[in-house]
Amino acid sequence: MKELLKEIWLGQIKEETEEKEIIRKYGREKIKEAEIKGFIRVRDEKVELTEKGRNRIKVVLAGGVFDILHPGHVFFLSKAGELGDILVVVVARDSTVRNRKRIPIVPSKQRVELVKALKPVDLAFIGRSENIFDILEEIQPDIVALGPNQYHVEKEIEMEGERRGMKLKAVRIKEFKACELSSTRAILQRIIDRNFPLTRQKQEEK
Structure with missing residues (x-):
């Protein structure tokens, strides 16, 4: 049942909840069962979650630049x-990254395609506003996941959510993956260290 509810929620966000497609995938009996239990409603050939159905699933929102995936x-x-x-990921717009005094290496359209391809991700899109809290209103997450180095403060996110009529929890993921190249900066430095000397050597040989 939860997979059906997840599918419908994602379809609502993407505006792709045609009744016939949901029936084709899950069958009429499953749809009827969910309707009887009050988890969904069917309107104008569209399937929607009720408040009861939405409360059966937990939506997590995460965000970041994701420049040079590692x-x-x-x-x-x-x-x-x-x-x-459900994990929804917001990939920072190029303009947002520049406003933070950084120049993105990979364009946002490519970054979001790479993030979409990752197994844990159910939905990814490019941020639509400079204000992160506008995204909160659009997605209405239950949890906002923060990385160990992200500058947002958990309590501020929760208070802003409450101000906008949302009850959400911000969770800081303090663990990190220990590996040789665990940051975009480290990857760029490796590229510079390994390629610039070779370039200079070739120029000297000419």
């Missing part, structure tokens, strides 16, 4: 996914 990113998203039933 094992640390995958570890963080895996841990975030373990906190609930």
Whole structure:
């Protein structure tokens, strides 16, 4: 039943909840059972979760730049996914990254495609606003997952959610993946260290 409810919730966010598609995948009996239990309603050939149905699933929201994906990113998203039933990831817009005095290496359209391909991720999209709290209102998550180095304060997120009529919990994932190249900065430094000397050597040989 939970898989059905997850599918419908994701479909609502994507605006893809055609009754015939849900029936084709799960069968009429499953849909009828969910309707009788008050988890879903069918309107104008669209399937929607009721409040009761929405309360049966836990949605986790995570965000980040995800510039040059590495094992640390995958570890963080895996841990975030373990906190609930659905993991939604917001990938920072290029303009947002620049406003934080960084220049993204990989464009946001490519970064979001890579994040979408990761196994723990159910849904990923590019941030639509400079204000992270606008995303909270759109997704209405139960949990906001924060990485060990993300600057947001848990209590501030919870208070802002409450101010906007949401009851959510912010969770800091303090663990991190220990590996040789566990940050974008380390990867870039390795590229510089290993390639620039070779470039200079080739120029000297000409």
